[in-house]
Amino acid sequence: MSLKKNVLANYLGQGWRAIMSLAFVPLYIKYLGIEAYGLIGIFVMLQAWLSLLDMGMKPALGREMARFTGGGHDAQSIWNLLRSIEIVAFCLAVVIAVGIWSVSGWLATNWVQAERLPVSVMTQAFILMGLVVALRFIENIYTSSIAGLQRQVLQNVVTCVMATLSGLGSVVVLVWVSPTIEAFFIWQGLISLITAIFFMIVVYCILPQPPHTARFSMLALIKVWRFAAGMLGITLLALLLMQVDKILLSRLLSLEDFGYYVLAGLVAGGLYILITPVGAAFYPRFTELVTRQDDLALKKAYHLGAQLVTVVMGSAAVMLIVFSERILLLWTGDPELTGQVAPIMSVLALGTFLNGLMWMPYQMQLAHGWTSLSIRINIVAVILLVPAILWVVPIYGAIGTAWVWVVLNAGYCLIGVHFMYRRILISEKWIWYRNDVLIPIIVAAAVALLCCWGMPVDIGRVGEFSVLLVSAICVLVAAAVAAPIVRVKLTRFVLG
Template sequence: MSTVTRNAIANFIGKIWSTALGLAVIPLYIKLLGVESYGLVGVFGSLQAIMGLLDLGMQPTVNRELARLSALDPSAAARPMRELVRTFAVVFACVGLVSGLLVLAGSPLLATHWIRAERLPAGTVVRAVGIMGVILAMQWPSSIFLGGLMSLQQQVRANQILMLIGTLRSLGALFVIRFVSPTIEAFFLTQAMASAAQTALTGLALTRALPRTDERVGFRLQVLRDHWRFAAGMLGIAVLSVILTQADKLIVTGSLSLKQVGYYSIATAVANALYNLSAPIGAACYPRLIQLATLGDEEQLKDFYHRSCQTIAVIIIPVAAVISALSSHVLFAWTGSRDTATHAHLVLSMLIIGTCCNGLMNLPVSLQIAHGWTRLVVTINVCAIAVIVPLELYGARRFGAPGAAAGWLIVNASYVVSVVQLMHRRLLKGEQWRWYLSDVLLPGAGAVLVALAASFAPAPSTRLGALALVAAVYAVAASVAVASAPVSREMIRARLFRRLRPSSPL
């Protein structure tokens, strides 16, 4: 089994575990805390993304440089790798502290002027936002440690840690709000403790994974000077990406009631689960893309790129198609609430399609970053922001939450049309049509048709009936996608050939 395959499997297991566990406990959180309190969890996600801008492009810079150095002789790479991690870890710890203090100090202002609570007391919201600041400070350094483990292809270890911490986050919070204190403050305090544990464990794991050296290693300002250009480009991408991915949520939070934010957060949780299916493949493939780009092996890079893109399409398109077409049934089967399904199904349909388009762009964007080329994504994002933010503002005020969700769909669909065309004029020239036809259309068309046909089926009257319908339609759609994709057909043929091939005589 190749390193990439092993890492992809580890990433899948980790993501599936955390996603399944998260989706399982959300209905219980809502039952114990209420939809309005759960809306604060969605607020924290947006706040976390905004404060992530203080990363200043450093995390992807460290990830790329560690992956590049890992292709060199370990004895020569040991000192620069350890200096890189040590230097950026110090910076990350300081930035995490600053971000946490900013949120803590600004919690009264955020609670009264941005968040529109109807039933929750103002003091509860202020305390909850303040604890969010503590969580940010606790978990900030873990991002560089996790990224380092991923870049060194230590993704099995990284996912073991994430699964452990994810279990503590989900079940620990559930235990606390069920048996200790059924408050949103208790929920966030549990998350803060889990974040501290994550930072400690990932830091220790990365230290052990780096090549050993007898030379003294410490903070070096020159390391920051050497990498500021790439970091600046990644910062530009990060700023624009945060605006594009969080604009709808920020607008919903500032324009609608906290209860409506709660429904939007529920739909977002399902949509994010789809991202968690594509992200493991992207994370496993990114270091290999960097290595192939560094070695200049374009033929092997081309083959690896297309096979990876097809794999993502086979996995996420059937899921997105079924959830979009049967969104009301999915929400009812999951939460058991007709009210939630009524309020959130249209938002979910649009968010899941946009997230699917976003997932399909994972490898094309990774290919650009692997080559150190950030200008295209920055330019496209600037143009998108100029259109999408005003559109989402108008949509939210005119049509409510579905109007904001439409912006997410539009921006990601536009990426599929524009970025791939422009990218393949410079990288892997002329490969765009193979991407559209073989990597996306062949795996996806049949699955979409199956889901659309199923949307005309009578609505089930029970949760079990809704679950059975969704599961059956997905099984058919996924089978069609697997049978249609060149990469999966090739794998099936190879396995059948090995099984049917006669054994050599003794």
């Protein structure tokens, strides 16, 4: 499967899933009530934290599947690894379901502070949450395998269909069957079960049949344990880095100020949607090329991926930074809210963009099986981040925390990445800085400032939207033309 098709499929899939996750929220709240919808928020949080229980198996399996496409495994060895991880995953899924069931009563009574939902309803909801999380835990094993095998078009088509059934089907169930949180989670569980079974069948059909029956192999697990353990550490530290500011600010700020910060973070965090599809498509390709020891193709793919990140994410970040007030006012229609949130959003968008620049270097490290660098850097980051927030917030408030986020990620770009280039892609560091990052983003920023300077005022919401859309297109095109490899690809596409 071509890299271009995988990137496009990932963008379409990610975009559609985002639409499905947001489109029906007002209806969920209408039929379930805000308290029951809060349980859905808890479900999302549980799913994120319980993903740590895969102990790095999911990314490890995806990497080994990519190595299989590059000749790093034969049919028997990859099947043995898959079967071994399947057995471990099924056991952990049972632990998740039973574990949440065993504490469901305590969670409903002591953790959740509800005024209208009965304890019995919340207890049943937590039990169903455990079943759904367990099923999605298993599902992730197979989606990771399909991504590693670079069949991401198929993966995204199926995922989009299931996301539609999950979102739209939930509304149908709530409107015509039962407007209860239990019915909602039962439907989610049914969709997760169907999805897991379908993806399992797909993986079984794609992989060539082994000469002998696949079996559990401790040796196969031992061979990937170091990479898996490293991924577990990286995931844990990444969760801490992404959540520690919210945990601390919820205690240090007033609820109103914390709400402004959360809203700003929600918008700035949306930038990740633009680069996740790129990383998902390029990582298996990197792994395949590393396995084949094709250094020239690896360098070309790396710079293409890095330039795509700068062009796509950088253009959006520049728009959020330069037009923050106009975008927020257009969206919310609330001048007071805009005045509070826009400055924080601009700074968070800058920090998130700097964090996104590390996406391709990070994927390259994983393709080489090198996880220790990210772990060490993130440990230092967590150690510095907590006291920095505690020191800054009493003086500067939420905006101070946003600037801490910028400084932290600037450190990644200016210091942390140098350690990678000392070991892999040794001669590519300054090419990355110049061609992949600086030239495209400087051109994008210049065009955005020019558009802002010439932007008319008092043109109404439709006019405002139209001008912002045209400005965004101009910024995106300018960044794409300024990125050397992207420009060549774009020229070939336009000229046919």
